[in-house]
Amino acid sequence: MELPLLPLFALSFCFSIFLGSCDDFLSVKENSSSSPFPSNFLFGTASSSYQFEGAYLTDGKGLSNWDVFTHEPGKIIDGSNGDVAVDHYHRYQEDVNLMHHIGVNSYRFSLSWTRILPKGRFGKVNWAGIHFYNRLIDALLNRGIEPFVTLSHYDIPQELEERYKGWLSDEIQEDFRYYADICFKNFGDRVKYWVTLNEPNVASIRGYRTGMWPPSRCSASFGNCSYVGDSEREPFIVAHNLLLSHATAVHLYRTKYQKKQGGSIGIVMNTVWHEPFSNSSEDKLAAERAQSFYMTWFLDPIILGEYPAEMREILGQDLPAFSRKDMEKLKSGLDFIGVNHYTSFFVKDCIFSECEPGRGSSRTEGYALKSPQMNGISIGEPTALDWLYVHPQGMEKMVTYIKHRYNNIPMFITENGLGTRESSNPTNNEIINDVERVDYLRGYLDSLAAAIRKGADVRGYFVWSLLDNFEWSDGYIIRFGLHHVDYATLNRTPRLSAIWYKNFIALHAPPAPTNASSY
């Protein structure tokens, strides 16, 4: 397949806006001899099964929590769902070709639990699902692209919700172990990078505190939920089960597979750089608490063996305790930390000063008011998303914070990217010339490079995302792709950012080895 080169209208756009050549705009400054990225660095793009695959009932797949949730009226802004998504299930070969054209040497994707086990451990293995992932993994390896595989990117079998309330029950640890075993056994000969869970912090908060996501559980004053819930306690119970499920899968991998298969395993956290709003020691401590109640909530138990001190102090009995057996399990730890990083927020103390109620100000959230804007000052350029403000410096600060707290355990930036909103009748120019995305990626990669130069052990970077796709509550309204997707035809068209990323990789990474003929 021949891919379009830089579209003509993009060229004319570059000339008109920069009064120079497009090459100037697309150029990536550094030369390879001074590149801060190590020679075996992974440059990739990221995706997830629910957001990409579609084929939601094809070839024996079972229903996931997200399949059911999106079919309930009023849950997704544009009334859409992931039934078709970008049809990656049928178009994966074309998508692998797109990746090869960009020159990435890795692809982060997730397995759909219900494509492999339609009813969790309470039903049979769906071999058609295993065959699909075998085909995808082989197609990637044929193009010299390392698979970087997440076991669960928010999706779980609906069966488990119905049988025992999913992550609220400690039974799920056994289901996760059973599922992980099948995945390691069938794919571990070729998959060398495993992620247990994507953003368990976000899953706990959105599913059980604000109730915006499945299983829509929450209580006043946090949200308006269709089902019951307890926003003060359930997120911590769920997090506890997520943590122990992670530990169970890592323990299994370490004892049964790792030696033979030679891969590594980690967890992916959503990270936000929390900038103290002032120099006061109160705001600085509040920023620390904001990290604890959001991120180190998970990483501390896995790496340091206990919940952060601030959480234990403030939450007391509401924070579940680890039994001796749990502590043993947790010792399996991880091999790397996956860092999803997009944005930064200001943080203001709410222990010593009065705070208006707002995100973070409650006891359950550590009395740390978080906002991208305070006293009329914005942390960065606003975007189409209310949670995403452009603050590239946050990348270096976030990576450096993790480096210091966890003794420079290897990290991968498993997601970073910019979401945009298209007008109702977009011109070709608007569709393709995603100048803001190029600026965003350039800024964040520069900032990452600074952290690496100062010694952070970062081993890879994945742009979210290869393609526009189903953006959870925002449906198809928000677009994150290096490639535009026309949802009427499912045609993929490279944006300026795809070409910019291709140039960036060419400068910083050697060409990927491939045993396939080039096209």
Ligand code: GAL
């Ligand atoms: C991440 C999530 C992705 C994607 C991205 C952009 O938090 O893991 O699935 O949606 O945000 O919002």
